[in-house]
Amino acid sequence: MKKTTLIGAMLATTMLAGAASAEDVTLTIESWRNDDLAIWQDKIIPAFEAEHPGIKLKFTPSAPAEYNAVLNSKLDAGSAGDIITCRPFDASQALFEAGHLADITDLEGMANFSAVSKSGWSTDDASVQYCVPMASVIHGFIYNKDAFAEVGVEVPKTEAEFFAVLDKIKEDGNYTPMAMGTNDQWEAATMGYNNIGPNYWKGEEGRLALIAGDQKLTDEPWVAPYRQLAKWAPYLGDGYEAQTYPDSQNIFTLGRAAIYPAGSWEVSGFNGLADFEMGAFYPPVQNAGDTCYISDHTDIGIGMNAATPNAEAAKTFLNWVGSSEFATIFANALPGFFPLSSAPVTLEDPLAQEFISWRGECESSIRSTYQILSRGTPNLENETWNASVAVIKGEESPEDAGKRLQDGLASWYDPQK
Structure with missing residues:
Protein backbone atom coordinates (compact mmCIF):
# COMPACT_ATOMS: atom_id res chain seq x y z
CA MET A 1 0.00 0.00 0.00
CA LYS A 2 2.82 2.35 0.93
CA LYS A 3 4.50 1.69 -2.41
CA THR A 4 1.25 2.36 -4.29
CA THR A 5 0.71 5.59 -2.35
CA LEU A 6 4.24 6.76 -3.11
CA ILE A 7 3.86 6.06 -6.83
CA GLY A 8 0.54 7.90 -6.85
CA ALA A 9 2.11 10.89 -5.14
CA MET A 10 4.97 10.94 -7.63
CA LEU A 11 2.53 10.78 -10.54
CA ALA A 12 0.51 13.62 -9.09
CA THR A 13 3.65 15.74 -8.63
CA THR A 14 4.74 15.04 -12.21
CA MET A 15 1.31 15.97 -13.52
CA LEU A 16 1.31 19.23 -11.52
CA ALA A 17 4.77 20.11 -12.80
CA GLY A 18 3.60 19.39 -16.34
CA ALA A 19 0.55 21.60 -15.84
CA ALA A 20 2.72 24.41 -14.48
CA SER A 21 5.13 24.16 -17.38
CA ALA A 22 2.20 24.07 -19.83
CA GLU A 23 1.14 27.46 -18.46
CA ASP A 24 4.52 28.99 -19.30
CA VAL A 25 4.34 31.48 -22.16
CA THR A 26 7.16 31.38 -24.70
CA LEU A 27 7.84 34.63 -26.56
CA THR A 28 9.69 34.27 -29.84
CA ILE A 29 11.88 37.22 -30.82
CA GLU A 30 12.57 38.11 -34.45
CA SER A 31 15.83 39.99 -35.12
CA TRP A 32 18.51 40.69 -37.73
CA ARG A 33 21.26 40.76 -35.09
CA ASN A 34 22.43 37.17 -35.53
CA ASP A 35 25.83 38.18 -34.15
CA ASP A 36 24.08 38.88 -30.84
CA LEU A 37 22.78 35.32 -30.39
CA ALA A 38 25.25 34.40 -27.62
CA ILE A 39 24.56 37.65 -25.75
CA TRP A 40 20.84 36.91 -25.71
CA GLN A 41 21.29 33.27 -24.73
CA ASP A 42 23.96 33.84 -22.08
CA LYS A 43 22.98 37.18 -20.56
CA ILE A 44 19.70 38.82 -21.56
CA ILE A 45 17.37 35.80 -21.53
CA PRO A 46 18.60 34.34 -18.19
CA ALA A 47 18.27 37.75 -16.51
CA PHE A 48 14.70 38.25 -17.74
CA GLU A 49 13.52 34.70 -17.02
CA ALA A 50 14.95 34.82 -13.49
CA GLU A 51 12.73 37.81 -12.71
CA HIS A 52 9.69 36.63 -14.67
CA PRO A 53 8.94 32.97 -14.01
CA GLY A 54 6.28 31.76 -16.40
CA ILE A 55 7.62 33.72 -19.38
CA LYS A 56 10.26 32.10 -21.57
CA LEU A 57 12.16 33.86 -24.35
CA LYS A 58 13.36 32.35 -27.63
CA PHE A 59 15.70 34.50 -29.76
CA THR A 60 15.47 33.52 -33.46
CA PRO A 61 17.54 35.88 -35.63
CA SER A 62 17.82 35.94 -39.43
CA ALA A 63 20.79 37.07 -41.51
CA PRO A 64 20.85 40.90 -41.57
CA ALA A 65 20.54 41.22 -45.36
CA GLU A 66 17.60 38.81 -45.41
CA TYR A 67 15.75 40.06 -42.33
CA ASN A 68 13.26 42.43 -43.97
CA ALA A 69 12.19 39.87 -46.58
CA VAL A 70 12.06 36.96 -44.11
CA LEU A 71 10.11 38.99 -41.55
CA ASN A 72 7.57 40.27 -44.08
CA SER A 73 7.04 36.75 -45.37
CA LYS A 74 6.43 35.42 -41.84
CA LEU A 75 4.09 38.29 -40.98
CA ASP A 76 2.05 37.72 -44.13
CA ALA A 77 1.87 33.99 -43.37
CA GLY A 78 0.93 34.55 -39.72
CA SER A 79 4.03 32.70 -38.48
CA ALA A 80 6.13 35.60 -37.18
CA GLY A 81 7.28 35.74 -33.57
CA ASP A 82 5.65 37.67 -30.74
CA ILE A 83 8.43 40.26 -30.52
CA ILE A 84 9.77 42.13 -33.56
CA THR A 85 13.17 43.82 -33.54
CA CYS A 86 12.75 47.13 -35.35
CA ARG A 87 14.99 48.98 -37.74
CA PRO A 88 14.59 52.76 -37.37
CA PHE A 89 12.22 54.94 -39.38
CA ASP A 90 10.53 53.95 -42.63
CA ALA A 91 10.96 50.14 -42.60
CA SER A 92 9.26 49.83 -39.21
CA GLN A 93 6.70 52.53 -39.96
CA ALA A 94 5.64 50.50 -42.99
CA LEU A 95 5.12 47.47 -40.74
CA PHE A 96 3.01 49.56 -38.36
CA GLU A 97 0.91 51.02 -41.19
CA ALA A 98 0.36 47.49 -42.53
CA GLY A 99 -1.05 46.49 -39.12
CA HIS A 100 1.87 44.24 -38.16
CA LEU A 101 3.27 46.25 -35.22
CA ALA A 102 1.09 47.05 -32.22
CA ASP A 103 0.53 50.55 -30.85
CA ILE A 104 2.54 50.63 -27.58
CA THR A 105 2.25 54.37 -26.91
CA ASP A 106 0.69 53.78 -23.47
CA LEU A 107 3.25 51.19 -22.38
CA GLU A 108 4.50 52.14 -18.93
CA GLY A 109 8.17 51.78 -19.94
CA MET A 110 7.82 54.39 -22.72
CA ALA A 111 8.00 57.09 -20.04
CA ASN A 112 11.75 56.42 -19.83
CA PHE A 113 12.48 57.76 -23.32
CA SER A 114 12.89 61.27 -24.76
CA ALA A 115 11.20 62.52 -27.92
CA VAL A 116 14.51 62.29 -29.81
CA SER A 117 14.98 58.69 -28.64
CA LYS A 118 11.48 57.74 -29.75
CA SER A 119 11.67 59.49 -33.12
CA GLY A 120 12.97 56.42 -34.96
CA TRP A 121 9.86 54.40 -34.10
CA SER A 122 6.95 56.83 -34.00
CA THR A 123 4.51 58.12 -36.59
CA ASP A 124 5.44 61.31 -38.44
CA ASP A 125 3.36 63.42 -36.06
CA ALA A 126 4.91 61.61 -33.05
CA SER A 127 1.45 60.67 -31.73
CA VAL A 128 1.90 56.88 -31.85
CA GLN A 129 4.85 54.76 -30.71
CA TYR A 130 5.25 51.27 -32.17
CA CYS A 131 8.68 50.11 -30.89
CA VAL A 132 10.60 50.56 -27.67
CA PRO A 133 13.96 52.26 -28.36
CA MET A 134 16.83 49.89 -27.48
CA ALA A 135 20.06 51.53 -28.53
CA SER A 136 21.76 54.30 -30.45
CA VAL A 137 25.19 54.87 -31.94
CA HIS A 297 21.50 58.17 -33.80
CA THR A 298 18.62 55.79 -33.12
CA ASP A 299 19.76 52.39 -34.33
CA ILE A 300 17.65 49.52 -32.97
CA GLY A 301 14.25 49.17 -31.30
CA ILE A 302 11.87 46.35 -30.38
CA GLY A 303 8.11 46.04 -30.69
CA MET A 304 5.15 43.68 -30.45
CA ASN A 305 3.58 41.68 -33.26
CA ALA A 306 0.02 43.00 -33.43
CA ALA A 307 -1.18 39.41 -33.99
CA THR A 308 0.56 37.86 -30.98
CA PRO A 309 -1.68 35.71 -28.75
CA ASN A 310 0.63 36.59 -25.84
CA ALA A 311 0.14 40.34 -25.65
CA GLU A 312 0.35 40.69 -21.85
CA ALA A 313 3.56 38.67 -21.62
CA ALA A 314 4.99 40.65 -24.55
CA LYS A 315 4.19 43.94 -22.78
CA THR A 316 5.90 42.65 -19.65
CA PHE A 317 9.03 41.98 -21.69
CA LEU A 318 8.91 45.33 -23.50
CA ASN A 319 8.56 47.17 -20.19
CA TRP A 320 11.66 45.32 -18.96
CA VAL A 321 13.55 46.47 -22.07
CA GLY A 322 13.00 50.02 -20.80
CA SER A 323 14.57 49.21 -17.44
CA SER A 324 18.00 50.03 -16.03
CA GLU A 325 18.76 46.30 -15.74
CA PHE A 326 18.28 45.61 -19.45
CA ALA A 327 20.11 48.79 -20.46
CA THR A 328 23.13 47.88 -18.34
CA ILE A 329 23.30 44.28 -19.65
CA PHE A 330 22.90 45.34 -23.29
CA ALA A 331 25.33 48.27 -23.16
CA ASN A 332 28.11 46.28 -21.52
CA ALA A 333 27.61 43.26 -23.76
CA LEU A 334 27.81 45.47 -26.87
CA PRO A 335 30.13 48.41 -26.12
CA GLY A 336 29.36 51.28 -28.48
CA PHE A 337 25.62 50.56 -28.71
CA PHE A 338 24.13 52.88 -26.12
CA PRO A 339 20.84 52.60 -24.23
CA LEU A 340 18.30 55.24 -25.16
CA SER A 341 16.35 55.11 -21.90
CA SER A 342 16.81 57.64 -19.10
CA ALA A 343 17.44 54.73 -16.71
CA PRO A 344 20.90 54.95 -15.07
CA VAL A 345 23.61 52.80 -16.67
CA THR A 346 27.22 52.13 -15.73
CA LEU A 347 29.51 51.20 -18.61
CA GLU A 348 32.62 49.12 -18.01
CA ASP A 349 34.38 49.95 -21.29
CA PRO A 350 36.31 53.25 -20.96
CA LEU A 351 36.08 54.18 -24.66
CA ALA A 352 32.33 53.51 -24.73
CA GLN A 353 31.96 55.52 -21.51
CA GLU A 354 33.78 58.42 -23.17
CA PHE A 355 31.27 58.45 -26.03
CA ILE A 356 28.19 58.24 -23.81
CA SER A 357 29.52 60.94 -21.46
CA TRP A 358 28.98 63.49 -24.23
CA ARG A 359 25.24 63.27 -23.60
CA GLY A 360 25.92 65.26 -20.43
CA GLU A 361 27.86 67.96 -22.32
CA CYS A 362 26.18 68.23 -25.73
CA GLU A 363 22.70 68.26 -27.25
CA SER A 364 21.69 65.02 -29.00
CA SER A 365 20.26 64.80 -32.49
CA ILE A 366 19.90 62.14 -35.19
Whole structure:
Protein backbone atom coordinates (compact mmCIF):
# COMPACT_ATOMS: atom_id res chain seq x y z
CA MET A 1 0.00 0.00 0.00
CA LYS A 2 2.82 2.35 0.93
CA LYS A 3 4.50 1.69 -2.41
CA THR A 4 1.25 2.36 -4.29
CA THR A 5 0.71 5.59 -2.35
CA LEU A 6 4.24 6.76 -3.11
CA ILE A 7 3.86 6.06 -6.83
CA GLY A 8 0.54 7.90 -6.85
CA ALA A 9 2.11 10.89 -5.14
CA MET A 10 4.97 10.94 -7.63
CA LEU A 11 2.53 10.78 -10.54
CA ALA A 12 0.51 13.62 -9.09
CA THR A 13 3.65 15.74 -8.63
CA THR A 14 4.74 15.04 -12.21
CA MET A 15 1.31 15.97 -13.52
CA LEU A 16 1.31 19.23 -11.52
CA ALA A 17 4.77 20.11 -12.80
CA GLY A 18 3.60 19.39 -16.34
CA ALA A 19 0.55 21.60 -15.84
CA ALA A 20 2.72 24.41 -14.48
CA SER A 21 5.13 24.16 -17.38
CA ALA A 22 2.20 24.07 -19.83
CA GLU A 23 1.14 27.46 -18.46
CA ASP A 24 4.52 28.99 -19.30
CA VAL A 25 4.34 31.48 -22.16
CA THR A 26 7.16 31.38 -24.70
CA LEU A 27 7.84 34.63 -26.56
CA THR A 28 9.69 34.27 -29.84
CA ILE A 29 11.88 37.22 -30.82
CA GLU A 30 12.57 38.11 -34.45
CA SER A 31 15.83 39.99 -35.12
CA TRP A 32 18.51 40.69 -37.73
CA ARG A 33 21.26 40.76 -35.09
CA ASN A 34 22.43 37.17 -35.53
CA ASP A 35 25.83 38.18 -34.15
CA ASP A 36 24.08 38.88 -30.84
CA LEU A 37 22.78 35.32 -30.39
CA ALA A 38 25.25 34.40 -27.62
CA ILE A 39 24.56 37.65 -25.75
CA TRP A 40 20.84 36.91 -25.71
CA GLN A 41 21.29 33.27 -24.73
CA ASP A 42 23.96 33.84 -22.08
CA LYS A 43 22.98 37.18 -20.56
CA ILE A 44 19.70 38.82 -21.56
CA ILE A 45 17.37 35.80 -21.53
CA PRO A 46 18.60 34.34 -18.19
CA ALA A 47 18.27 37.75 -16.51
CA PHE A 48 14.70 38.25 -17.74
CA GLU A 49 13.52 34.70 -17.02
CA ALA A 50 14.95 34.82 -13.49
CA GLU A 51 12.73 37.81 -12.71
CA HIS A 52 9.69 36.63 -14.67
CA PRO A 53 8.94 32.97 -14.01
CA GLY A 54 6.28 31.76 -16.40
CA ILE A 55 7.62 33.72 -19.38
CA LYS A 56 10.26 32.10 -21.57
CA LEU A 57 12.16 33.86 -24.35
CA LYS A 58 13.36 32.35 -27.63
CA PHE A 59 15.70 34.50 -29.76
CA THR A 60 15.47 33.52 -33.46
CA PRO A 61 17.54 35.88 -35.63
CA SER A 62 17.82 35.94 -39.43
CA ALA A 63 20.79 37.07 -41.51
CA PRO A 64 20.85 40.90 -41.57
CA ALA A 65 20.54 41.22 -45.36
CA GLU A 66 17.60 38.81 -45.41
CA TYR A 67 15.75 40.06 -42.33
CA ASN A 68 13.26 42.43 -43.97
CA ALA A 69 12.19 39.87 -46.58
CA VAL A 70 12.06 36.96 -44.11
CA LEU A 71 10.11 38.99 -41.55
CA ASN A 72 7.57 40.27 -44.08
CA SER A 73 7.04 36.75 -45.37
CA LYS A 74 6.43 35.42 -41.84
CA LEU A 75 4.09 38.29 -40.98
CA ASP A 76 2.05 37.72 -44.13
CA ALA A 77 1.87 33.99 -43.37
CA GLY A 78 0.93 34.55 -39.72
CA SER A 79 4.03 32.70 -38.48
CA ALA A 80 6.13 35.60 -37.18
CA GLY A 81 7.28 35.74 -33.57
CA ASP A 82 5.65 37.67 -30.74
CA ILE A 83 8.43 40.26 -30.52
CA ILE A 84 9.77 42.13 -33.56
CA THR A 85 13.17 43.82 -33.54
CA CYS A 86 12.75 47.13 -35.35
CA ARG A 87 14.99 48.98 -37.74
CA PRO A 88 14.59 52.76 -37.37
CA PHE A 89 12.22 54.94 -39.38
CA ASP A 90 10.53 53.95 -42.63
CA ALA A 91 10.96 50.14 -42.60
CA SER A 92 9.26 49.83 -39.21
CA GLN A 93 6.70 52.53 -39.96
CA ALA A 94 5.64 50.50 -42.99
CA LEU A 95 5.12 47.47 -40.74
CA PHE A 96 3.01 49.56 -38.36
CA GLU A 97 0.91 51.02 -41.19
CA ALA A 98 0.36 47.49 -42.53
CA GLY A 99 -1.05 46.49 -39.12
CA HIS A 100 1.87 44.24 -38.16
CA LEU A 101 3.27 46.25 -35.22
CA ALA A 102 1.09 47.05 -32.22
CA ASP A 103 0.53 50.55 -30.85
CA ILE A 104 2.54 50.63 -27.58
CA THR A 105 2.25 54.37 -26.91
CA ASP A 106 0.69 53.78 -23.47
CA LEU A 107 3.25 51.19 -22.38
CA GLU A 108 4.50 52.14 -18.93
CA GLY A 109 8.17 51.78 -19.94
CA MET A 110 7.82 54.39 -22.72
CA ALA A 111 8.00 57.09 -20.04
CA ASN A 112 11.75 56.42 -19.83
CA PHE A 113 12.48 57.76 -23.32
CA SER A 114 12.89 61.27 -24.76
CA ALA A 115 11.20 62.52 -27.92
CA VAL A 116 14.51 62.29 -29.81
CA SER A 117 14.98 58.69 -28.64
CA LYS A 118 11.48 57.74 -29.75
CA SER A 119 11.67 59.49 -33.12
CA GLY A 120 12.97 56.42 -34.96
CA TRP A 121 9.86 54.40 -34.10
CA SER A 122 6.95 56.83 -34.00
CA THR A 123 4.51 58.12 -36.59
CA ASP A 124 5.44 61.31 -38.44
CA ASP A 125 3.36 63.42 -36.06
CA ALA A 126 4.91 61.61 -33.05
CA SER A 127 1.45 60.67 -31.73
CA VAL A 128 1.90 56.88 -31.85
CA GLN A 129 4.85 54.76 -30.71
CA TYR A 130 5.25 51.27 -32.17
CA CYS A 131 8.68 50.11 -30.89
CA VAL A 132 10.60 50.56 -27.67
CA PRO A 133 13.96 52.26 -28.36
CA MET A 134 16.83 49.89 -27.48
CA ALA A 135 20.06 51.53 -28.53
CA SER A 136 21.76 54.30 -30.45
CA VAL A 137 25.19 54.87 -31.94
CA ILE A 138 27.09 58.09 -31.32
CA HIS A 139 29.34 59.84 -33.83
CA GLY A 140 32.63 61.58 -33.16
CA PHE A 141 36.33 60.94 -33.61
CA ILE A 142 38.43 58.10 -32.15
CA TYR A 143 42.10 58.95 -31.74
CA ASN A 144 45.40 57.21 -31.01
CA LYS A 145 46.55 58.53 -27.62
CA ASP A 146 50.13 57.42 -28.26
CA ALA A 147 50.21 59.35 -31.53
CA PHE A 148 48.83 62.49 -29.90
CA ALA A 149 51.46 62.26 -27.14
CA GLU A 150 54.30 61.71 -29.64
CA VAL A 151 53.26 64.63 -31.83
CA GLY A 152 52.50 66.82 -28.83
CA VAL A 153 48.87 67.68 -29.53
CA GLU A 154 45.78 67.69 -27.35
CA VAL A 155 42.12 66.96 -28.00
CA PRO A 156 40.70 69.87 -30.03
CA LYS A 157 37.63 71.71 -28.77
CA THR A 158 37.14 74.18 -31.63
CA GLU A 159 37.28 73.87 -35.41
CA ALA A 160 40.44 75.99 -35.54
CA GLU A 161 42.12 73.74 -32.97
CA PHE A 162 41.01 70.68 -34.98
CA PHE A 163 42.80 71.84 -38.12
CA ALA A 164 45.81 72.94 -36.12
CA VAL A 165 46.06 69.39 -34.75
CA LEU A 166 45.73 67.92 -38.25
CA ASP A 167 48.43 70.28 -39.55
CA LYS A 168 50.83 69.32 -36.78
CA ILE A 169 50.26 65.57 -37.31
CA LYS A 170 50.79 65.99 -41.06
CA GLU A 171 53.95 68.03 -40.49
CA ASP A 172 55.29 65.36 -38.09
CA GLY A 173 54.99 62.84 -40.92
CA ASN A 174 54.78 59.64 -38.86
CA TYR A 175 51.00 59.25 -39.07
CA THR A 176 48.24 59.84 -41.59
CA PRO A 177 46.23 62.58 -39.84
CA MET A 178 42.81 60.97 -40.51
CA ALA A 179 41.85 57.51 -41.76
CA MET A 180 38.84 57.86 -44.05
CA GLY A 181 38.39 56.97 -47.70
CA THR A 182 35.77 57.96 -50.24
CA ASN A 183 35.52 54.73 -52.26
CA ASP A 184 32.46 53.40 -50.41
CA GLN A 185 30.82 56.87 -50.20
CA TRP A 186 28.65 56.32 -47.14
CA GLU A 187 31.47 57.10 -44.67
CA ALA A 188 31.90 60.59 -46.13
CA ALA A 189 28.26 61.34 -45.29
CA THR A 190 27.84 59.32 -42.09
CA MET A 191 31.21 59.94 -40.40
CA GLY A 192 31.73 63.21 -42.24
CA TYR A 193 28.73 65.40 -43.02
CA ASN A 194 26.28 64.03 -40.43
CA ASN A 195 29.04 63.82 -37.81
CA ILE A 196 30.11 67.48 -37.91
CA GLY A 197 26.84 68.90 -39.29
CA PRO A 198 24.72 69.11 -36.10
CA ASN A 199 27.08 71.79 -34.71
CA TYR A 200 26.14 73.99 -37.69
CA TRP A 201 22.40 73.38 -37.95
CA LYS A 202 21.96 73.14 -34.17
CA GLY A 203 20.88 69.53 -34.00
CA GLU A 204 17.16 68.96 -33.71
CA GLU A 205 16.37 72.64 -34.25
CA GLY A 206 17.74 72.55 -37.78
CA ARG A 207 16.72 68.98 -38.58
CA LEU A 208 13.07 69.63 -37.71
CA ALA A 209 13.14 72.99 -39.54
CA LEU A 210 14.30 71.18 -42.68
CA ILE A 211 11.44 68.68 -42.38
CA ALA A 212 8.97 71.54 -41.85
CA GLY A 213 10.30 73.44 -44.88
CA ASP A 214 11.46 76.36 -42.72
CA GLN A 215 15.12 75.80 -43.69
CA LYS A 216 16.62 74.75 -47.00
CA LEU A 217 19.74 72.79 -47.90
CA THR A 218 21.06 75.96 -49.54
CA ASP A 219 20.98 77.81 -46.19
CA GLU A 220 24.29 78.49 -44.48
CA PRO A 221 23.88 75.91 -41.66
CA TRP A 222 23.56 73.14 -44.28
CA VAL A 223 26.28 74.35 -46.68
CA ALA A 224 28.85 75.14 -43.96
CA PRO A 225 29.56 71.46 -43.07
CA TYR A 226 30.48 70.90 -46.73
CA ARG A 227 32.95 73.77 -46.45
CA GLN A 228 34.67 71.95 -43.60
CA LEU A 229 34.63 68.64 -45.51
CA ALA A 230 36.24 70.40 -48.49
CA LYS A 231 39.26 71.03 -46.25
CA TRP A 232 39.67 67.37 -45.20
CA ALA A 233 41.31 65.95 -48.34
CA PRO A 234 44.94 66.94 -47.57
CA TYR A 235 44.73 65.04 -44.27
CA LEU A 236 43.28 61.74 -45.53
CA GLY A 237 46.52 60.33 -46.93
CA ASP A 238 47.65 59.27 -50.39
CA GLY A 239 45.11 57.24 -52.33
CA TYR A 240 42.14 58.05 -50.09
CA GLU A 241 39.93 58.13 -53.21
CA ALA A 242 40.31 54.34 -53.63
CA GLN A 243 40.35 53.57 -49.90
CA THR A 244 37.48 51.34 -48.70
CA TYR A 245 35.83 51.26 -45.28
CA PRO A 246 37.78 48.12 -44.20
CA ASP A 247 40.98 49.80 -45.45
CA SER A 248 40.33 52.77 -43.15
CA GLN A 249 39.64 50.50 -40.19
CA ASN A 250 42.91 48.66 -40.79
CA ILE A 251 44.98 51.82 -41.26
CA PHE A 252 43.79 53.13 -37.90
CA THR A 253 43.93 49.92 -35.85
CA LEU A 254 47.42 49.14 -37.19
CA GLY A 255 48.57 52.46 -35.73
CA ARG A 256 49.22 54.21 -39.05
CA ALA A 257 46.67 57.02 -38.58
CA ALA A 258 46.15 59.35 -35.63
CA ILE A 259 42.42 60.06 -35.96
CA TYR A 260 39.46 58.03 -37.21
CA PRO A 261 36.11 59.77 -37.98
CA ALA A 262 33.90 57.27 -36.24
CA GLY A 263 30.68 55.75 -35.18
CA SER A 264 30.66 54.20 -31.72
CA TRP A 265 29.85 50.80 -33.22
CA GLU A 266 33.60 50.51 -33.87
CA VAL A 267 34.43 50.35 -30.15
CA SER A 268 34.29 46.60 -29.50
CA GLY A 269 36.00 45.71 -32.79
CA PHE A 270 38.76 48.27 -32.35
CA ASN A 271 39.34 47.13 -28.76
CA GLY A 272 40.32 43.70 -30.06
CA LEU A 273 42.55 44.99 -32.86
CA ALA A 274 44.41 48.08 -31.66
CA ASP A 275 47.47 47.61 -29.44
CA PHE A 276 47.52 51.28 -28.40
CA GLU A 277 45.31 53.26 -26.03
CA MET A 278 42.37 54.98 -27.70
CA GLY A 279 40.35 58.03 -26.78
CA ALA A 280 37.44 59.83 -28.38
CA PHE A 281 36.37 63.44 -28.84
CA TYR A 282 33.10 64.95 -30.04
CA PRO A 283 32.97 67.14 -33.18
CA PRO A 284 34.73 70.42 -32.36
CA VAL A 285 32.49 73.51 -32.22
CA GLN A 286 33.10 76.56 -34.38
CA ASN A 287 33.93 78.91 -31.52
CA ALA A 288 34.91 78.42 -27.87
CA GLY A 289 31.83 78.45 -25.67
CA ASP A 290 29.40 77.33 -28.39
CA THR A 291 26.89 74.62 -27.49
CA CYS A 292 28.06 71.28 -28.87
CA TYR A 293 25.74 68.93 -30.73
CA ILE A 294 26.26 65.22 -31.38
CA SER A 295 24.68 62.69 -33.70
CA ASP A 296 23.24 60.22 -31.17
CA HIS A 297 21.50 58.17 -33.80
CA THR A 298 18.62 55.79 -33.12
CA ASP A 299 19.76 52.39 -34.33
CA ILE A 300 17.65 49.52 -32.97
CA GLY A 301 14.25 49.17 -31.30
CA ILE A 302 11.87 46.35 -30.38
CA GLY A 303 8.11 46.04 -30.69
CA MET A 304 5.15 43.68 -30.45
CA ASN A 305 3.58 41.68 -33.26
CA ALA A 306 0.02 43.00 -33.43
CA ALA A 307 -1.18 39.41 -33.99
CA THR A 308 0.56 37.86 -30.98
CA PRO A 309 -1.68 35.71 -28.75
CA ASN A 310 0.63 36.59 -25.84
CA ALA A 311 0.14 40.34 -25.65
CA GLU A 312 0.35 40.69 -21.85
CA ALA A 313 3.56 38.67 -21.62
CA ALA A 314 4.99 40.65 -24.55
CA LYS A 315 4.19 43.94 -22.78
CA THR A 316 5.90 42.65 -19.65
CA PHE A 317 9.03 41.98 -21.69
CA LEU A 318 8.91 45.33 -23.50
CA ASN A 319 8.56 47.17 -20.19
CA TRP A 320 11.66 45.32 -18.96
CA VAL A 321 13.55 46.47 -22.07
CA GLY A 322 13.00 50.02 -20.80
CA SER A 323 14.57 49.21 -17.44
CA SER A 324 18.00 50.03 -16.03
CA GLU A 325 18.76 46.30 -15.74
CA PHE A 326 18.28 45.61 -19.45
CA ALA A 327 20.11 48.79 -20.46
CA THR A 328 23.13 47.88 -18.34
CA ILE A 329 23.30 44.28 -19.65
CA PHE A 330 22.90 45.34 -23.29
CA ALA A 331 25.33 48.27 -23.16
CA ASN A 332 28.11 46.28 -21.52
CA ALA A 333 27.61 43.26 -23.76
CA LEU A 334 27.81 45.47 -26.87
CA PRO A 335 30.13 48.41 -26.12
CA GLY A 336 29.36 51.28 -28.48
CA PHE A 337 25.62 50.56 -28.71
CA PHE A 338 24.13 52.88 -26.12
CA PRO A 339 20.84 52.60 -24.23
CA LEU A 340 18.30 55.24 -25.16
CA SER A 341 16.35 55.11 -21.90
CA SER A 342 16.81 57.64 -19.10
CA ALA A 343 17.44 54.73 -16.71
CA PRO A 344 20.90 54.95 -15.07
CA VAL A 345 23.61 52.80 -16.67
CA THR A 346 27.22 52.13 -15.73
CA LEU A 347 29.51 51.20 -18.61
CA GLU A 348 32.62 49.12 -18.01
CA ASP A 349 34.38 49.95 -21.29
CA PRO A 350 36.31 53.25 -20.96
CA LEU A 351 36.08 54.18 -24.66
CA ALA A 352 32.33 53.51 -24.73
CA GLN A 353 31.96 55.52 -21.51
CA GLU A 354 33.78 58.42 -23.17
CA PHE A 355 31.27 58.45 -26.03
CA ILE A 356 28.19 58.24 -23.81
CA SER A 357 29.52 60.94 -21.46
CA TRP A 358 28.98 63.49 -24.23
CA ARG A 359 25.24 63.27 -23.60
CA GLY A 360 25.92 65.26 -20.43
CA GLU A 361 27.86 67.96 -22.32
CA CYS A 362 26.18 68.23 -25.73
CA GLU A 363 22.70 68.26 -27.25
CA SER A 364 21.69 65.02 -29.00
CA SER A 365 20.26 64.80 -32.49
CA ILE A 366 19.90 62.14 -35.19
CA ARG A 367 21.10 61.93 -38.79
CA SER A 368 19.40 64.65 -40.80
CA THR A 369 18.36 62.49 -43.76
CA TYR A 370 16.79 59.52 -41.99
CA GLN A 371 13.32 60.72 -41.01
CA ILE A 372 10.86 61.44 -43.86
CA LEU A 373 13.39 63.19 -46.14
CA SER A 374 14.66 60.07 -47.94
CA ARG A 375 11.32 58.60 -49.00
CA GLY A 376 11.33 60.06 -52.50
CA THR A 377 13.47 60.10 -55.61
CA PRO A 378 16.16 61.33 -55.62
CA ASN A 379 16.85 59.79 -52.20
CA LEU A 380 18.39 62.49 -49.97
CA GLU A 381 20.48 60.01 -47.95
CA ASN A 382 22.12 58.58 -51.07
CA GLU A 383 22.51 62.04 -52.58
CA THR A 384 24.28 63.19 -49.40
CA TRP A 385 26.73 60.30 -49.86
CA ASN A 386 27.84 61.36 -53.33
CA ALA A 387 27.74 65.09 -52.52
CA SER A 388 30.02 64.59 -49.51
CA VAL A 389 32.49 62.63 -51.64
CA ALA A 390 32.36 65.17 -54.48
CA VAL A 391 33.05 68.04 -52.09
CA ILE A 392 35.98 66.26 -50.40
CA LYS A 393 37.52 65.44 -53.79
CA GLY A 394 37.02 69.00 -55.03
CA GLU A 395 34.69 67.91 -57.82
CA GLU A 396 31.76 70.02 -56.56
CA SER A 397 31.67 73.22 -54.54
CA PRO A 398 29.82 73.24 -51.17
CA GLU A 399 27.32 75.72 -52.65
CA ASP A 400 26.68 73.61 -55.74
CA ALA A 401 26.25 70.49 -53.60
CA GLY A 402 23.69 72.26 -51.44
CA LYS A 403 21.77 73.51 -54.48
CA ARG A 404 21.76 70.10 -56.16
CA LEU A 405 20.44 68.39 -53.02
CA GLN A 406 17.86 71.13 -52.42
CA ASP A 407 16.59 70.90 -56.01
CA GLY A 408 16.28 67.12 -55.67
CA LEU A 409 14.40 67.33 -52.37
CA ALA A 410 12.08 70.09 -53.63
CA SER A 411 11.21 67.99 -56.70
CA TRP A 412 9.19 65.52 -54.60
CA TYR A 413 8.82 66.90 -51.04
CA ASP A 414 5.97 69.40 -50.80
CA PRO A 415 7.18 71.43 -47.76
CA GLN A 416 10.37 72.23 -49.68
CA LYS A 417 8.68 73.29 -52.92
